[in-house]
Amino acid sequence: xxxxxxxxxxxxxxxxxxxxxxxxxxxxxxxxxxxxxxxxxxxxxxxxxxxxxxxxxxxxxxxxxxxxxxxxxxxxxxxxxxxxxxxxxxxxxxxxxxxxxxxxxxxxxxxxxxxxxxxxxxxxxxxxxxxxxxxxxxxxxxxxxxxxxxxxxxxxxxxxxxxxxxxxxxxxxxxxxxxxxxxxxxxxxxxxxxxxxxxxxxxxxxxxxxxxxxx
Amino acid sequence: xxxxxxxxxxxxxxxxxxxxxxxxxxxxxxxxxxxxxxxxxxxxxxxxxxxxxxxxxxxxxxxxxxxxxxxxxxxxxxxxxxxxxxxxxxxxxxxxxxxxxxxxxxxxxxxxxxxxxxxxxxxxxxxxxxxxxxxxxxxxxxxxxxxxxxxxxxxxxxxxxxxxxxxxxxxxxxxxxxxxxxxxxxxxxxxxxxxxxxxxxxxxxxxxxxxxxxx
Numbered sequence: 001x002x003x004x005x006x007x008x009x010x011x012x013x014x015x016x017x018x019x020x021x022x023x024x025x026x027x028x029x030x031x032x033x034x035x036x037x038x039x040x041x042x043x044x045x046x047x048x049x050x051x052x053x054x055x056x057x058x059x060x061x062x063x064x065x066x067x068x069x070x071x072x073x074x075x076x077x078x079x080x081x082x083x084x085x086x087x088x089x090x091x092x093x094x095x096x097x098x099x100x101x102x103x104x105x106x107x108x109x110x111x112x113x114x115x116x117x118x119x120x121x122x123x124x125x126x127x128x129x130x131x132x133x134x135x136x137x138x139x140x141x142x143x144x145x146x147x148x149x150x151x152x153x154x155x156x157x158x159x160x161x162x163x164x165x166x167x168x169x170x171x172x173x174x175x176x177x178x179x180x181x182x183x184x185x186x187x188x189x190x191x192x193x194x195x196x197x198x199x200x201x202x203x204x205x206x207x208x209x210x211x212x213x214x215x
Numbered sequence: 216x217x218x219x220x221x222x223x224x225x226x227x228x229x230x231x232x233x234x235x236x237x238x239x240x241x242x243x244x245x246x247x248x249x250x251x252x253x254x255x256x257x258x259x260x261x262x263x264x265x266x267x268x269x270x271x272x273x274x275x276x277x278x279x280x281x282x283x284x285x286x287x288x289x290x291x292x293x294x295x296x297x298x299x300x301x302x303x304x305x306x307x308x309x310x311x312x313x314x315x316x317x318x319x320x321x322x323x324x325x326x327x328x329x330x331x332x333x334x335x336x337x338x339x340x341x342x343x344x345x346x347x348x349x350x351x352x353x354x355x356x357x358x359x360x361x362x363x364x365x366x367x368x369x370x371x372x373x374x375x376x377x378x379x380x381x382x383x384x385x386x387x388x389x390x391x392x393x394x395x396x397x398x399x400x401x402x403x404x405x406x407x408x409x410x411x412x413x414x415x416x417x418x419x420x421x422x423x424x425x426x427x428x429x430x
Contacts, residue, residue, distance in 0.1 A: 197346075206334045206335075212293040
């Protein structure tokens with residue numbers, strides 16, 4: 001398809017597509033004349049992914065490029081590639097911070113949690129995983145503010161997260177090629193975070209209404 | 216206690232506490248001399264809440280003040296007060312946007328989901344609830360990018376969210392006064408969002424490792 005059709009089918013303006021091409025977020029099309037190029041379904045898919053990262057995930061262009069580099073690295077085995085791609089996505093509103101002495105008590109809680117939840121991969125990776133560092137930081141804040149957050153307390157959350165993850169990976173496996181799976185994993189990570197957070201708040205309101213409402 | 220002890224016990228500098236007092240995020244202490252005031256446990260608790268909102272939730276001072284106003288409004292019944300306080304907390308990285316014609320298909324999906332999940336309070340409130348608007352926007356992005364997101368697909372997430380919410384409200388009920396419950400609800404909403412998101416990503420990695428890892 002031509003640029004104009006790519007724009008129509010993706011809902012992304014031709015100016016924005018050209019910008020993504022210049023920024024190497026989108027691979028060039030196949031040149032047909034000196035001024036025209038042909039694009040295919042893989043461009044359309046990539047364009048959707050770029051939109052998810054930039055518009056919903058609010059990633060800067062440079063970070064988006066890094067995530068895409070991991071997505072495209074087919075020298076890795078499938079699990080490593082999935083991991084690398086998802087790890088390259090920063091957590092909303094927070095770069096995963098470094099661990100210091102100050103974070104040690106929080107780290108012990110997280111390590112106990114991983115043991116209780118029997119997350120062997122998580123235990124192997126430890127602070128290499130930005131989500132681990134993010135979790136340690138969140139637990140540290142809870143400790144500092146003296147809110148409940150021991151490992152027993154966090155375990156139900158870990159179990160619920162496993163429930164979500166199993167559903168999500170089932171869905172991924174139903175998709176086409178490994179490359180498409182990695183692309184979808186990255187997009188779904190970003191696109192489902194607001195879904196999860198808004199549903200949690202709505203479920204709280206629901207439960208609060210059931211228990212406390214006077215009407 | 217004096218300002219210096221409040222600072223020591225909370226880990227917040229006296230300069231920052233004075234700033235919060237000036238900004239009316241913290242109620243004034245009881246004046247004992249012209250230049251000294253006494254603070255009590257309620258100041259300590261409020262200070263922890265303000266830190267959670269500003270430092271972890273990254274709320275601006277004006278928004279924090281609004282959240283606290285809802286927390287302190289004891290003219291409301293308990294459920295309404297909980298709701299008002301939590302609704303005043305913006306969703307991370309995103310103000311809940313207005314609904315337009317464009318969001319209509321997404322709204323239908325969300326309404327079907329609320330019916331399937333039997334969330335009667337959510338159905339009553341509809342777009343009055345910022346989390347509802349946030350969810351509609353997230354679904355609209357998924358639709359636009361052609362990722363799976365019909366109501367059946369979202370239902371497992373809603374069920375998991377209910378599991379989390381029941382645990383959380385159980386915990387709230389174990390706390391002291393209604394005012395303390397509202398304060399804790401607001402703090403936990405903010406402090407547990409990064410916990411939930413990091414655990415989801417870790418659980419994904421775990422499940423991916425189980426299924427795809429070559430070692």
